[in-house]
Amino acid sequence: MDGVKLADRLAYGAGCAARRVGFVHDAFRPDGPEAPLEPAKRFLRLSVAYALLGGSMTAPSGFAEPFRQAWADWSYLRPGDYLAGPEGVAFVAVVEPPKPMLVVMTNAVVTLARTSAPVLAGLNPYGASIRTTETVLVRGFPASLLVGGSADRAKTGLPDDARLPGFTAMLPVVAGVQPSVDDVLMDETGGRFVLTAVETVGAVWRLSLVQAVS
Known part of the structure; x- marks a missing residue:
């Protein structure tokens, strides 16, 4: 045989x-x-x-x-x-x-988007990304989204600030799409997470995330 x-x-x-x-x-x-x-x-x-x-x-x-x-x-x-x-x-x-x-x-349904800062003529008073400038890369994919991985301090960065929770997401690789650091992952509950590392293992994306705060 x-x-x-x-x-x-x-x-x-x-x-x-x-x-x-x-x-x-x-x-x-x-x-x-x-x-x-x-x-x-x-x-x-x-x-x-x-x-x-x-x-x-x-x-x-x-x-x-x-x-x-x-x-x-x-x-x-x-x-x-x-x-x-x-x-x-x-x-x-x-x-x-x-x-x-x-x-x-899987325990979540996620959307992956790429942000860009708004481009305005003259001085730009606001330099961060906004939701209207996001380009969706992947939409509606069931994924594993669990607490774990690295964490980060709150936006103010003061020594006594609580650390933002780190998360790890896994979902299948999508042909023609390449996630990168600073992309945004959103789940079906409205949670937002910023990619801090991207690893491709065979047919799986393993993404390290930190929860976004406004």
């Missing part, structure tokens, strides 16, 4: 296991920078079973642990696909047969 046939058999076996212990999920494939869970982007319905990274399917998941093993017939899936089912929405981060897939559970 060659490697191709072995990989196909392993994927089939993972799908059989998922049908016994998992739940039916809808699979979506983003084809641009907006609304990856639109009905038109659903391409498959399949069973998926999640487990903790250690392999347990009986222990509860902890806080701030977005990664899961996922068992499914991965021959139909690729990194960046979304899986929506009874346990929430996840996106595929890594597919490395014969190991189970690595997925990221």
Whole structure:
């Protein structure tokens, strides 16, 4: 048996296991920078079973642990696909047969925008970015958004100022888009976060953020 046939058999076996212990999920494939869970982007319905990274399917998941093993017939899936089912929405981060897939559970829907300072004739009394000058790069993507990473002081920068909380976001890489430091990420609740670092790991963006204050 060659490697191709072995990989196909392993994927089939993972799908059989998922049908016994998992739940039916809808699979979506983003084809641009907006609304990856639109009905038109659903391409498959399949069973998926999640487990903790250690392999347990009986222990509860902890806080701030977005990664899961996922068992499914991965021959139909690729990194960046979304899986929506009874346990929430996840996106595929890594597919490395014969190991189970690595997925990221999401808890927010985010929009990524690039800001620019207003350009006015003569003297500019205000040099920071404003929302009317933002250009949307990515809109409506489910993502993992958790407290963590570096923090920063409040805008005044005084020694006794409370530090602003740091956050880490993960979402699939979008072709043709490259986030950069000082871009702004917004969630569905109106929260705003400024990018302080960008890391691309395979098909995943890992963004370090600091919460924006007005």
